[in-house]
Amino acid sequence: MTNDLKTYDLVVMGGGPAGVIAATEASRFGKSVALVDSHQEIGGAGINTGTVPSKTLRETALALSGLKSRNLYGVDLSLRREVTVADFLGHEERVKDAFHASITQRLQVLKATTYCGTSSFLDAHTIQVNLGSEDGEKDPCALGGGVRLELFSGAALRGDAVLVAAGRQSNTAKLGLEKVGVKTGERGIIPVNEHFQTNIENIYGAGDVIGFPALASTSMEQARRAVRHALGLGGSPISPLLPNGIYTIPEVSMVGETEESLKKKGVAYIVGRANYWENARGRIIGDQDGFLKLLFRQDDLKLIGVHVLGDLATEVVHIGLVAMMCNASANLFVDACLNLPSLGMLYKTAALNALQNVPP
C-alpha cells in the first residue's frame, strides 16, 4: 500500500453535474483541481442513471412507437418487427458514451485531475481517496492529468477549498463529515449559506447533497457559484427564477408566478394565452392540445409567470425565463420580429391576447 499526498486549490468530491461544473469552472481560471468520483464513468445521476438516460429513453419510446407519425401522416412508421430491449437501450448507451467522452476530454483540456475512488475527509483540508470504483473496477484510474496511483494506495489530496457534490441523502454518510465538524440535517442533507458554504468555511456543498430542489440544472448553477466564492472569482448570485420541467408526453414547464400565488399575494394580473393548434409550427408538428399561458402584472404589464404545456415546453419556457430576467413587459414580444413558423411566435400571440384583456 502506497501513500501519496497531492495538493490542489480545490478538491471536488463527486463527479455528477455539480462536481463536473465545479471542476471545469475552477480549472478555467487556472486553478489546480482534483475531481474524485467513486464510479469509473463520471457524470453521476445526471448522465448515468437519471436526467439524461430517462429523457433519452423517452425520446426512443416516441421514435420507436411511431406515435407522432401516426397522428401526422395517417401512416404508422414504427418498426414492423418486434422492438428488442437492445433497440430500446442502444441510443441511451450511445448518448451516455458521448457525454463520458466529452466530459473526460473537457477536463483533460482544462488540466483538471480526475481520480476514481471513494473520498472522505481526514481533516478540513485533507481528503483521503481509496482508489478503485464502486462497480468493482480494479484498474488504477487517474483519468485526467496523467497522475497514476497504484490501486489500494491510500492517496490523500490537500486543498485550499473543498466542494462536496456527492449526490442525494445517504451519500453524505461515508464522507467523514463528522471528523471535520460539518453539520448535516435531516436525511444527511448538508445546510449551506447563500454562498453554498457549510458551517466550516472552506468546505462547500452543491447539488443534491444540499437538498431541494435537487435538480441537475440547479446543481450546476449552485456549484458554479460555490467555486467562484471559494476561489474569490466574483460573480452574481444564483437567479431566483428557476424553471421547472416535467418530461411527460406532452411536456409541461413553468417559471415564476402562478395564478394561485398571485391571488394569494393580492397582485392584479392579466392572462395572455396562445394555442399550439393556432400557431403555424404547432400545426406542422401536429400538437393539437398544447398551449402557452403568460401572466403579466396588471400595473405595468411586466411578465411574471410563464406556463407551457405541449411539445418542447421545456425549451419554449426559456424564452419567457430570459425575458423575465430582463424585466420585460408584454410589448417586448409585440415588438420583436420572430421566426415563422416557430413555437417562439406563441409568445407574440399570447402577449397580444393579454393586451386585449387589459381592463379599460
Ligand SMILES: Cc1cc2nc3c(=O)[nH]c(=O)nc-3n(C[C@H](O)[C@H](O)[C@H](O)COP(=O)(O)OP(=O)(O)OC[C@H]3O[C@@H](n4cnc5c(N)ncnc54)[C@H](O)[C@@H]3O)c2cc1C
Ligand atoms: C430518474 C431521474 C430523473 C431525473 N431527471 C432530471 C431532469 O429531468 N432534470 C434535472 O434537472 N434533474 C433531474 N434529475 C435530478 C438530477 O439527476 C440530480 O439532481 C443531479 O444529478 C444532482 O447532481 P449532483 O452532482 O449533486 O449529484 P449526482 O449526480 O448524484 O452525482 C454524485 C456523484 O458523487 C459520487 N460520489 C458519491 N459519494 C462519493 C464519495 N464518497 N467519493 C467520491 N465520489 C462520490 C457518485 O458516484 C456520483 O457520481 C433526475 C434524477 C433522477 C434519479
